[in-house]
Every structure is written in structure tokens, then in C-alpha cells.
Amino acid sequence: MLLTDEDLLMRLGLAALLLSAYPIFKAIYNLYFHPLASFPGPSSWAASRLPYVFSLLTGTIVQDIEKLHRKYGPILRVAPNEVTFAHPDAWNDIFQDPLWWGRSPGRAESIISAEGNDHARIRKLISYGFTPRALRVQEPIVQKYVSLFIEKLSEQVQGQTTVKVDVVPWFNYYTFDLFGELGFGESFNCLQNSRYHPWITLVFNSVKAASFVTSTRFYPLIEFVLMKCIPASLKKTQEQHFQHIVDKVERRLNWEVQKPDIMSYIIEHNEKDKSMTLGEIQTLFSGLVTAGSETTATFLAGTVNHLVQNPMIMATLVSEIRQSFDKESDITFEAMSKLPYLTAVINEGLRLCPPVPVMLPRVVPEGGDTVCGLWMPEGTSISIQAWSLFRDPTLFHRADEYLPQRWLEAENPNSQYFQDRRDVVTPFSLGPRGCLGKDLAWAEIRLVLIKLLWTFDLTATTNLLKWENLRTFLLVEKKPVEVNIKHRSA
């Protein structure tokens, strides 16, 4: 039967109506009939994924969700199918489950995207490079890069003059060079040249690109179309970033002389344990170079920013450091772990400037599960908002203030910080997917802070940065942290 023009128009109109009505029906379903309908949260976020994606793309996700948690409480529905927790019990309940995190198209499985046995296999193989024994072998390398950091910074500061320095690039030079040598046995030479290796600038844009890619995954039916909308320059950046790692990995694997870098443990154990493919090693190092450098540099920048803005705290720390050692060569990994105020300064920095402010989401396994006493249907995305949790005023006295003292008064019932929930501050995450580089990160942080404040006096400039205003694209987008710096007076 032939359709008349009128019939055709009517059918097209009906199809258009149904298509445009679909999101409305879907939103109504999400709001009133979805298994998560009774969970607290703003209606607009519960009805559609759009507000979440918008917040992710504009980089304000951390601040937006913090505001929502303060308004709706510690358990919050942030999308039709996602609940976030800023709840003390959430660490134990959530962080035992498998991870939801897509792998990049055309790439091998990474430690972040791998599930079950694959994750365990990759993690086991790289964990040899993160044992206490490995850390002892790595000490001379960390010492070497901290000394170079001090030497190069000293060149900026002539004699007793005070100069204004943005410490952000310096911390990046330090952590990337160090990871280059610890990971592939080859520095990026940023410190040596006192400027970024061109590839490292790519890293920052590459992480931003990953934020865009994540957004497209929320719409599987049109993911292909959305991927086309990602600016070509961002995609190119990601490819260049990856290719650089591929080249470095290849060069390293062809070495004949071995160094005690992280790769050497993988080479040594790849035969004995169930092995990793070349593609997996490339993907692993592509992620690791950012996970192992950018995070530590973010923490250092955030903490120095707080220290210079709190001169009394800075003075207490400086005096602990300078009184603990007779000479610089006494500053060893073993000796530096015995400084209680420094430990408190670092813990408080990790609380207020967590380099991973939102933990990677997990998905509720088949059959559903209970989280913080609430039944969650299978397939629900769940995550922990480290940022909101660590700053929760119901868990911390003067929660938004940088007060290392709170870590020293855990045993004192008369202290105003006695009731603080220090146990929820787990910026390295927990369980079988917890950070493998935690001990290495602590060692890098302690050593560089001690030697920095052993050598220089640091004070605030008039240009003060408010860390709370920084945007997040999976990782924190740092802005300059300018400090006045001069060689210590005596």
C-alpha cells in the first residue's frame, strides 16, 4: 500500500513526538519509579545525567557535589544511576567491590580498567617495585632528584635576595623527573633544563581529554557521535602522549644494562608470574607516569600554599626540621620518618588538598548489595567523595581550616579535635585497588619538604591562591602558587 503525503507527514510527526517525549518519560521514570527514587538529591540531577556531565566538563564537579552533600546529607543521588557517599562507613562498604572504568578504545587493559583476575595479575607483577625493600634501593635516586631540585632552585635565589617563585612547575619538574628515572630509568630532564619537557605539557591536556571521554561513556547509544565532538586537538594530544610512552617503553625494554627501576621488577618477574603483554606494559606506564607524578606534585603545591599562608604553622615545622638534624647528610629515609609535626602537616595537607578528590566509581555487583545500611540495586554506580568527606563539618572541628595540630591530639580527651574522624582521611584509597605508590609518595614528600625548608625560608606573596576554587578534570587543575623564597638566614 502506498502512503499518501499526509500519512507520511503524520507518521513522521508521531515519530518526532515519541522521540522528543522519550526523555520526558525517562525523566519521570527516574524521578518517581526508579529503584533509587527515594534517595536524597536534587530532582534535576536524579532526572537526567546532564547536570552531572555539565559539572564534570566545567571542572566544578567537586565543589558542586560538596554543596549538594551539605544540603542533602552524606548519601546523595547525583545521577539517575549513581549515588555518591561522603559517609564514614563508606570506605569499608564500597571499596571492596570491582571497579567501573572503561578502557580506551584500541588500547590494552590497564591496572585501572582491568577487573578480577586481570587486575590481580597486573597488580602482582608491578607490586614488586613497591615493596619496602624496593623503596630502600630507590632511596639514592630520590635523594639525587631532591638535591637537584634544591640546586636548581638555589640558582634562582642568589645570595640573600628574596625572589618570587611559582612552586607548581618546580614540584612538577621534581616528581616527573623522579618518576622518569624510577619508572623507565630515564629522567625527563625538566630540573636540569629548568623547564617542562614538551611531553609533560601534553600530560595535563591528556588528562583533560580523559574527562571528555568519560562524559561520552554515560551515553552509550550516542557515544560514537559524542566522541566525534571531542576537539581533534585533544584527541591528538592523547595519542601523542601515548606514543611517547610506547617509545620510552620500547627503548627501556631494549636496554642491556639493568637499573633498579620499576620496569626492572616487571622484566624480572614477567616470566615467573603470569605475564603482562607489551600492550599492557605500555598502557600501565602511560597511566603510571601521571598517577605517580602529578598526584604528588599537586599535594606538595597545596601544602606549601597552606604553609605560607599560616606563618605560625610554618615556623613550628621549620624549627622541628632544623632542630632534628645536625647536618644535611643526616636526612635519610629512616631519620625523616621520626618528625611528628611534619607527619601532621602532611596528613592535614592530604585532608584539605587530596590529589584525587573523587575516588573512581565502583559498580554494585550482580544481585545488589548493602552500602552504609542501604540496599543498592545491581549496576548502580557508587563512589566516594573524598573532598566532601574530608571537609565534613560534622566529622571535623573547624573542618575548612588547615590545622596540623588536630593530628597530634588524637589521644587527648580535652582537645577540641579529640572527636575528629581522622580515620576517614584515606586519600590513597583502600583495599585491593588502593594506591601501590603510597610509601614511595610519603618518602618523596617528606624528603623534599625537609630539604626545601632546611635550605630556604618561604613566605607568602600578596598573590594568595584559594585552593578551594581550583577546578578538577579527574585531577586537580593547579594554578600558580607564588611564594617569596630566600636562603635561610642562619
Ligand code: HEM
Ligand atoms: C600523594 C600522592 C598520591 C596519591 C594521593 C595517590 C592516590 C591514589 C588513589 C586514590 C588511587 C586509586 C585507588 C582506587 O581507585 O581505589 C591510586 C591508585 C594507584 N596509585 Fe597512587 N597516589 C599517589 C601517588 C602515587 C605514586 C607516587 C605512585 C607510583 C609511582 C602511585 C601508583 C598508583 C598505582 C599503581 C595505582 C593503581 C592501583 C590499583 O589499581 O591496583 N601513586 N593512587
